[in-house]
Amino acid sequence: MILIVDSLGVYPKNHKTDIAILVNNPRINLNRMLDSLKPKLIVVDGNNYKSLIPLWEKSCFERNISFHSTSQKGAYIIR
Numbered sequence: 001m002i003l004i005v006d007s008l009g010v011y012p013k014n015h016k017t018d019i020a021i022l023v024n025n026p027r028i029n030l031n032r033m034l035d036s037l038k039p040k041l042i043v044v045d046g047n048n049y050k051s052l053i054p055l056w057e058k059s060c061f062e063r064n065i066s067f068h069s070t071s072q073k074g075a076y077i078i079r
Helices: 030-037 052-062
Strands: 002-005 018-020 041-044 066-068
Touching: 018 030, 030 052, 041 052, 052 066
Parallel strands: 002 018, 018 041, 041 066
Antiparallel strands: none
């Protein structure tokens, strides 16, 4: 399942997802979201605050969750 979390920051609690895409600066506690959803991959787009991206990346690294920033690595292609 692919989940898109936008600026509202609304997502289903305790619902496993494969990929979570963060767009337009979602107002979330990422650590809480990661613990709840247990995603395999987090993708953040270029519309997010540049200061948040390294913090999100660190949270993913600490939980061994793959992380992809489109502003740094370009588009993420799902195959």
